[in-house]
Amino acid sequence: MSFCPQCVQGVRHEGTPEGKFETIGGVKTYIALPTTDYPKDKAILFLTDVFGLDLPNNLLLADDYARNGFQVYAPDLFDGDPVPADRLGPNVRFPSSSPNSDVHTHLDMTQGDFDMTKWRPKHGIDASQPVVEAVVAALKAQGVARLGAIGFCYGARHVFDLAFEHEIHVAVGNHPSLLQLEDFDTYAQKAVAPLLLNTCEVDAQFPPEKQAKADAVLGGGKFAPGYERKYFAGCSHGWSVRGDMSDPVVKAAKEEAFKGSVEWFIKHL
Template identity: 50%
Template sequence: MSLCEDCIKGVRHEGNPEGKWETISGVESYIGTPSGEYQTDKVLLFICDVFGPQLPNAQLLVDDFARNGIKTVAPDLFEKDGLPFDIFDSEEKRQSFDLPSWFGRHGPAASRPLLDKVISALKDQGVTTFAATGYCYGGRLVFDLAFENITSVSIGNHPSLLKSPDDLEKYFTTSRVPLLLNTCTVDEQFPPPAQSQADAIFGSGKFAHGYKREYFDGCTHGFAVRGDLSNPKVKAGKEGAFKASVDWLYQYGFGPVKNETK
């Protein structure tokens, strides 16, 4: 498994993050908590790309999920060693960064135990049900959690590090977790042939637990978290992927608390 050039490209988004940092079982995590009533026994695990939850773009998305009534936790699975943001600024910086060495330190085999620690600690705090949304690198871990049915809802945003069709077929045969894939036009990690394989394996009602794939034309791998929002198609893709994710979470029980009137 390896990453691609688009895995480390991006644009920093403007905004003021409103969440808080907490240490959960030794893992620093950025947390978005709804301001009103919410389902305290449910948490959305926000599994970041290679820039980690220190990237403001990720924090703003976590905050947005919280505004929609969903408690969201983004663990720092790279222990403050996510890729530096200034790599966005020039091709020279991207070319000079030693991505293979970084991946050797922080591949899924290294990050999964940290994620498991966070999940275990949240269970001790009373959380019983988890959803997971992963971006690029994080998409790999979303699949891994679903293979073991640890989560109850999955969202993969332009997922990286998947082997198609092997991982798709394994998901189909081992998981009971509803799957949403937010995909795009240009994606070396999850290209159109893999997208079509996913539809063939899961689509037309074959995956009884729930499957949907959204496609955002004119977008490139990374669009849902690091896309250039000055491009109308990318802006529409980023916003569309977020809306699709919230709708998917609501469909499978992660909506905000509704006060019934008599």
């Protein structure tokens, strides 16, 4: 499992999360609920990046989805051990390389008491999959009949896996990580959940060849349940959850991606 520089870079957003933490299926979960009446049989599973529930940005964004009429559940994918939020920033050291090379995947995050090279092997997708499955099962047991999922970076890998197993009804992936070219063939063959991908210009995890592959396999009406990919120029991997809101291009892109995702859930969930 590898990450790119932008997986651990970005800007902490301002605001106070309004949701609450509860245990769902044995998993610590951040829950954001609408303040008005909402359908109890529908929910959104919010699957985070490597900063997990430690980063306020994730919680604030979950709140935003709740404000649009959805109950939202964000499980702790890392059992209390996410990449620390204080590691977020533009100054994380990486080997010198071009943005699209493979060399950059070897992170050098050993400052202080945190070592990314030790964290990464403990938190592969296989380690967090049981967490996701437990929360999904618990939500279904409490009456959720239709479940949508949105994943950011790391979390988008889980969205694909859930769609493969028909565990979700709607799928959204923002700047996905850890996907291979063959995953789009698998999506076309196995999944039935309408898929929205929010992608960007500078993204070593989801570069042009993966964007093109997704379009070739799923676009142009080939995937009958529904497929759309939105592309945001001037943005880098992670922009939709950790983007610099002082940059008008990034701010507008974040807002457009959010609006498009809400509309996707409204249409299909």
